[in-house]
Amino acid sequence: MAINRYTKMAYASADDMIFGNATAPVKAGLGLEIGGGYTVPEVNYAPRPEAGATKEKLVEEYERITRDIMARMVQIGAPAVVLETEHVQQMTNNPTWGGEVAAAQKAIMEDYHDEYGIKCALRHTPGDIREDRDYLQLRGDKYDVLMESFEEVASNGADLLSIETMGGKEVSDYAILRNDIAGMLFAIGYLGTTDMDMIWQDITKIAKKNNVISAGDTDCSEANTAMFIAGGLLDKNLAHTLAIIARAISAARSLAAYEAGAVGPGKDCGYENTIVKSIAGVPIAQEGKTSTCAHSDVMGNLVMQCCDLWSNESVEYHGEFGGTTVQCWSESLAYDCALMNVALETGNAKVLRDMMVLSDKYRDPQGYILAYDNAYKVGEAIVKDANDIYLRAKNAAVECVNLLTNADPKLQMTRFEKNALKDAKEALDGLTDDTDQFVSDCLETYKAEVKVFRPENYDL
Amino acid sequence: MTSLEIEPNTILVRYNVEKEKSMSPAEAAEELYPKDELIRPIAEAIFEGEEDDVVDGLQKAIDAGKDPIALIDDALMVGMGVVSKLYDEGVIFLPNVMMSADAMLEGIEFCKSKSSTAPVAKGKVVCHVAEGDVHDIGKSIVVALLRANGFDVVDLGRDVPVDEVVEAVKAEKPMMLTGTALMTTTMFAFKAVNDRLLEAGIKIPFQCGGGAVNQDFVSQYELGVYGEEAADAPKMAQAILEGKDLDALKKQFHTH
Numbered sequence: 249m250a251i252n253r254y255t256k257m258a259y260a261s262a263d264d265m266i267f268g269n270a271t272a273p274v275k276a277g278l279g280l281e282i283g284g285g286y287t288v289p290e291v292n293y294a295p296r297p298e299a300g301a302t303k304e305k306l307v308e309e310y311e312r313i314t315r316d317i318m319a320r321m322v323q324i325g326a327p328a329v330v331l332e333t334e335h336v337q338q339m340t341n342n343p344t345w346g347g348e349v350a351a352a353q354k355a356i357m358e359d360y361h362d363e364y365g366i367k368c369a370l371r372h373t374p375g376d377i378r379e380d381r382d383y384l385q386l387r388g389d390k391y392d393v394l395m396e397s398f399e400e401v402a403s404n405g406a407d408l409l410s411i412e413t414m415g416g417k418e419v420s421d422y423a424i425l426r427n428d429i430a431g432m433l434f435a436i437g438y439l440g441t442t443d444m445d446m447i448w449q450d451i452t453k454i455a456k457k458n459n460v461i462s463a464g465d466t467d468c469s470e471a472n473t474a475m476f477i478a479g480g481l482l483d484k485n486l487a488h489t490l491a492i493i494a495r496a497i498s499a500a501r502s503l504a505a506y507e508a509g510a511v512g513p514g515k516d517c518g519y520e521n522t523i524v525k526s527i528a529g530v531p532i533a534q535e536g537k538t539s540t541c542a543h544s545d546v547m548g549n550l551v552m553q554c555c556d557l558w559s560n561e562s563v564e565y566h567g568e569f570g571g572t573t574v575q576c577w578s579e580s581l582a583y584d585c586a587l588m589n590v591a592l593e594t595g596n597a598k599v600l601r602d603m604m605v606l607s608d609k610y611r612d613p614q615g616y617i618l619a620y621d622n623a624y625k626v627g628e629a630i631v632k633d634a635n636d637i638y639l640r641a642k643n644a645a646v647e648c649v650n651l652l653t654n655a656d657p658k659l660q661m662t663r664f665e666k667n668a669l670k671d672a673k674e675a676l677d678g679l680t681d682d683t684d685q686f687v688s689d690c691l692e693t694y695k696a697e698v699k700v701f702r703p704e705n706y707d708l
Numbered sequence: 709m710t711s712l713e714i715e716p717n718t719i720l721v722r723y724n725v726e727k728e729k730s731m732s733p734a735e736a737a738e739e740l741y742p743k744d745e746l747i748r749p750i751a752e753a754i755f756e757g758e759e760d761d762v763v764d765g766l767q768k769a770i771d772a773g774k775d776p777i778a779l780i781d782d783a784l785m786v787g788m789g790v791v792s793k794l795y796d797e798g799v800i801f802l803p804n805v806m807m808s809a810d811a812m813l814e815g816i817e818f819c820k821s822k823s824s825t826a827p828v829a830k831g832k833v834v835c836h837v838a839e840g841d842v843h844d845i846g847k848s849i850v851v852a853l854l855r856a857n858g859f860d861v862v863d864l865g866r867d868v869p870v871d872e873v874v875e876a877v878k879a880e881k882p883m884m885l886t887g888t889a890l891m892t893t894t895m896f897a898f899k900a901v902n903d904r905l906l907e908a909g910i911k912i913p914f915q916c917g918g919g920a921v922n923q924d925f926v927s928q929y930e931l932g933v934y935g936e937e938a939a940d941a942p943k944m945a946q947a948i949l950e951g952k953d954l955d956a957l958k959k960q961f962h963t964h
């Protein structure tokens with residue numbers, strides 16, 4: 249399978265982008281069309297720690313979770329739902345465990361579909377187990393186990409295949425804590441994309457063979473790490489202007505999945521997905537105010553702007569006053585989707601979209617750049633040098649910096665954020681446009697500075 | 709875009725903008741640098757995170773007759789003190805601390821290479837990430853801040869088996885142990901470490917933090933003291949130096 253880089257935008261203008269609609273919708277699972285004119289809740293969950301003890305316990309736990317969600321969805325009249333099972337490590341390390349869980353979940357979903365006609369699909373996200381204690385081990389034995397895991401879930405009922413890959417993380421962890429823009433570009437833009445090119449061609453092969461969907465990835469391991477370290481308004485661990493530069497770069501990385509054959513929906517925690525959608529037109533999952541059970545962010549409404557699936561990221565399965573956690577959160581998601589679907593139905597979608605955007609566009613530099621109008625511009629910067637994975641990532645960073653430097657005065661930034669931005673601009677201005685030069689400089693630097701960096705992970 | 713627009717101030721408050729200190733980091737640091745003209749450039753280079761300038765400054769001071777080992781406390785630590793103080797006050801951010809800490813470590817190595825006597829650290833701390841857990845960024849921050857404050861750190865890394873933690877404590881005899889866990893599935897290892905240490909008759913403060921960990925959990929085992937943010941690690945080490953016992957530490961750090 250080949251890599252086909254995107255050289256054009258999927259949408260003629262940013263304003264054409266809207267929730268519930270993708271230029272390339274995806275049919276999946278039991279009667280579902282994602283991005284085909286309506287939004288759908290995507291529920292995420294984690295088993296209680298005790299349930300991981302044996303395979304039997306784990307399968308039972310997921311059966312309970314699945315039944316709870318499906319029951320609540322029909323109780324409130326939700327027309328459609330997606331379930332995402334993010335593997336706990338032992339499920340990926342023992343591929344047949346993942347397969348058995350998928351089969352058990354799918355059987356329950358089929359029963360509900362048969363009885364009520366509820367449209368549904370099951371996403372499985374094996375863990376990226378490609379590391380040993382000290383090093384990433386992206387190629388080799390663990391890769392084979394990971395692929396076996398995909399094969400098992402795909403052949404046992406999973407409709408959508410995803411992963412949160414870790415390529416580039418060892419360098420990114422180092423760079424992010426040191427305001428090192430070149431390191432972020434090398435880690436996320438170059439190393440990350442290189443790994444994505446490899447793994448997504450193989451996942452797509454498995455998906456095709458099993459007639460299921462090669463869905464997509466997220467730069468959780470890098471851009472979300474930056475976002476979490478940046479934290480809330482008062483945290484002082486990382487400038488939010490740098491976190492959003494990492495995010496802009498990450499769009500060029502997440503895009504690579506679709507260039508290697510994935511078709512969407514992209515993963516929920518990829519806050520870069522609006523940028524990706526502007527380029528690839530694939531449906532995307534997003535999370536925000538509904539994922540406060542898992543983490544905090546500063547753009548809880550804004551990220552709904554162009555979502556096709558609306559998710560809660562992850563919640564541990566246990567009881568709440570209103571039912572089990574998965575029931576409470578699936579219900580919240582379903583009502584959000586109902587509201588978006590009403591807006592679509594009544595011709596008010598753009599108004600609702602823009603209200604959600606304005607809620608958070610000026611809250612923080614991150615929301616400002618991810619607002620679809622600016623996200624689109626970052627997308628344009630990426631496709632300009634589509635075929636050079638370094639230059640396109642650099643373009644994204646440069647565009648992000650320019651947009652912030654010339655931002656609407658309604659976006660107030662602290663002096664600290666502005667200084668970090670200025671330093672980032674200087675660093676970017678000082679970078680070469682010669683990709684080979686950049687890569688060889690970085691190899692030398694990070695081999696020396698990052699003990700755990702192993703170029704052979706990237707065939708370098 | 710629709711024509712919707714808003715005045716953001718009516719719907720949100722940028723508390724960080726409102727609360728920002730009026731002084732710039734450089735101005736604030738200016739006030740804190742030592743006066744000695746051999747020492748000052750070293751402290752400045754630490755603040756800027758410029759490793760080469762640190763080494764240059766140290767060489768000049770040594771050439772002028774200063775004792776390399778004394779320079780660790782008198783110049784490197786003083787520079788780092790400026791960094792820690794401004795970080796605590798919210799004037800500078802973490803990456804500055806990390807870069808300064810890198811520069812300081814390089815400086816310490818240089819000083820050691822110029823002398824035959826070994827420096828005395830303020831105290832030793834063993835740090836680790838719980839067994840089964842690879843989330844190590846919080847731990848790396850803890851390590852950097854401890855080192856930045858002059859403590860000698862033995863960094864066991866991530867996914868560290870309980871046995872290995874206990875062995876390291878026996879071998880290194882630290883003044884305190886830290887643990888980081890980000891998953892509800894891995895934090896239970898702290899209890900096991902606690903029990904094994906007690907069995908061996910070792911009663912050192914064990915500060916535990918990281919995303920999944922909370923005060924209620926840490927309160928369940930005797931040696932545990934909850935650490936909410938990384939900056940609490942050097943604060944606790946300092947408190948131990950000042951003679952606080954486990955109960956006093958819990959009182960200070962269990963604020964919830």
Ligand code: B12
Nearest residue numbers: 375469542842843844845846888891892917918919935938
């Ligand atoms: C980044 C990240 C990753 C990165 C980690 C990169 C790295 N090198 O650390 C990667 C991609 C590798 C990763 C992998 C996984 N992750 Co993860 N990850 C995160 C994420 C998004 C952010 C964590 C982070 O770095 N935060 C920033 C740091 C700075 O915060 P911190 O460590 O808490 O430290 C601060 C304080 O706590 C304190 N502190 C920390 N330690 C100590 C110690 C002391 C003594 C003191 C005083 C203070 C202190 O100091 C720091 C700053 O003040 C969280 C989301 C979340 N809500 O936390 C999920 C999260 C932790 N991951 C999760 C999961 C499930 C996983 C995986 C299992 C996913 C999978 N299916 O493969 C794997 C785990 C593999 C394993 N065996 O560990 C879950 C855990 C759920 C649970 N069971 O509890 C979370 C909560 C996401 C979620 N909502 O589902 N992850």
